Amino acid sequence: MKISALDLKRQIAPIRGEVDSAIKEVIDNTSFVLGAGVGRFEENAAKYCGAKYAIGVSNGTDAIALSLLALGVKPGDGVICPAFTYYATAGAAAGIGAVPVFADIDKDTYNISLGSVEKILSGRNKFKIKAVIPVHLYGACADMDGILKLARKHKLKVIEDAAQAFGAEFKGRKAGSIGDCGAVSFYPGKNLGAFGDAGLILTNKKSVAERLMILRNQGNKNKYYHLLLGRNNRLDTIQAVVLDVKLRYLDQWNKKRQEAADYYNRSLEGFNIKRPYVPGYTTHIYHQYVLRSAVSNKVIVEYLHAKGIDSRIFYPLPLHLQKCFKYLGYRKGDFPESEKAARQTFTLPIYPELTLEEKNYIIQSLKEKING
Ligand SMILES: Cc1ncc(COP(=O)(O)O)c(C=O)c1O
Known part of the structure; x- marks a missing residue:
């Protein structure tokens, strides 16, 4: 018998008709970039997660990087991440010039160890630590109560890496909707997977959501007038409509x-x-x-x-x-x-x-x- 790690053909077959007609509509409207389908998916994803705002972006790595930027993390700032996670958690922080500061994991949950984070925060650090990225590894949430308590005490921003946990719940609240920002990946192999790269940021803060909308779209709110040093990190409309079907x-x-x-x-x-x-x-x-x-x-x-x-x-x-x-x-x-x-x-x-x-x-x- 041959059993693959994942079989997307089996997943797509029963919903193929719905997905095809959603994609056809985008092609018919030629609304490929930030078309109506993006806003629709953002609204549905925010509602599903119980978050005030959801901002569609290009992938999960950019979701982390943009969150750090929107929350004011600057080059040279320290960002605590678990040492045992996918590369992108720390790679996204390093990519904006911040310094990953690694913490160990809990031996049972494989998520970031609060003891290890506390040790970092009570020691002398070469870098000013500005943020922590708990990862909800494999699909179960890290101890967000403990993380938030430490974050409040040390004035840290909290970016949840919910790339592997879309739909998981911490004490009844959806992963990604608890910290200052939650970063989600819709890489095709994820539980909710796009037909290519795609991602999302959840937040409950209006000012952060507004900054994220600007940052993901070349720093502009009105075309050709650039308010911030933004990036091209938009979510494609085709991916948004596929995700909207799959979200159901x-x-x-x-x-x-x-x-x-x-x-x-x-x-x-x-x-x-x-x-x-x-x-x-x-x-x-x-x-x-x-x-x-x-x-x-x-x-x-x-x-x-x-x-x-x-x-x-x-x-x-x-x-x-x-x-x-x-x-x-x-x-x-x-x-x-x-x-x-x-x-x-x-x-x-x-x-x-x-x-x-x-x-x-x-x-x-x-x-x-x-x-x-
Ligand atoms: C824990 C974790 N963080 C971040 C990412 C990055 O997401 P993406 O591949 O969409 O950039 C992934 C997924 O690949 C991941 O598993």
């Missing part, structure tokens, strides 16, 4: 992911493997289903690949050890939990369309390895 299905898709995760969890009970830990304050939308084993993740993933199962390692090298961040001066051993997670965690394929037969084959194959 998101809750049912996320529910199916949760059911698949429950099935995996039940099937792996009693085995020597750590299943996802979901604290009471958050729901999990299982962008990824991540397991942890004392056996090297590479060995398990190789075995699953040989069985035709596309298991993955997210992420094999923490950010503080990446070549591109060498200039920051971190060393091996600085963030032990991040380094351990990189060695021990791996995914099982999870998406709404997986069949029971496929799930059983995945579990059976994994059990062969963790038993033997």
Whole structure:
């Protein structure tokens, strides 16, 4: 049997008619840039997330960068990020000239460790720390109460990296709608995926939303009159209308992911493997289903690949050890939990369309390895 990490063909087939006619309308109107479809999607996304404002942008990386700019983070300012996340969390901060300041992760949730953040904030730092970016990794929220408390105490801006968690809830509030800004990615492989790159920023502050609208569109409000040093980070209308169709299905898709995760969890009970830990304050939308084993993740993933199962390692090298961040001066051993997670965690394929037969084959194959 061959099981891919994700099968977008299966997801798109049943909604193909709706998506085709939405795209056709954009082509018929030739409203390719900031057409009516963008505003419509922004309104629906804001309502879905319970945020006052949603600003469509070019991708999740730009969503983080623009949020930092709109909140006044300047070149040379320190921005706290977890060491164990996708590159773009810290890459976006470095991209605007800010300095990523890494924190370790919590060993159970894989999200940023409050203890590690506190340690940074109570120590002497070379840079003035202006912001923190908690990442809702794999689809479950970081401890936003704890983050906000520290942020208030130290006057930090909070940008939630909700790239992997659109639709997840922290104490009943949607991921991305809690901090000063929330950055979302609609990369095709995300739970809500566009047909190319796309992203969104959520905020409840009018002044920030206004700055974001200007910053994403070459710094102008009225064409050819540039108020701010903006960028071309607009959301394409074609992507917006595709996302608007898909948004209607998101809750049912996320529910199916949760059911698949429950099935995996039940099937792996009693085995020597750590299943996802979901604290009471958050729901999990299982962008990824991540397991942890004392056996090297590479060995398990190789075995699953040989069985035709596309298991993955997210992420094999923490950010503080990446070549591109060498200039920051971190060393091996600085963030032990991040380094351990990189060695021990791996995914099982999870998406709404997986069949029971496929799930059983995945579990059976994994059990062969963790038993033997
Ligand atoms: C945690 C995280 N942050 C940021 C990004 C960046 O999003 P994008 O690929 O849309 O630029 C991603 C996704 O790729 C991500 O997983």
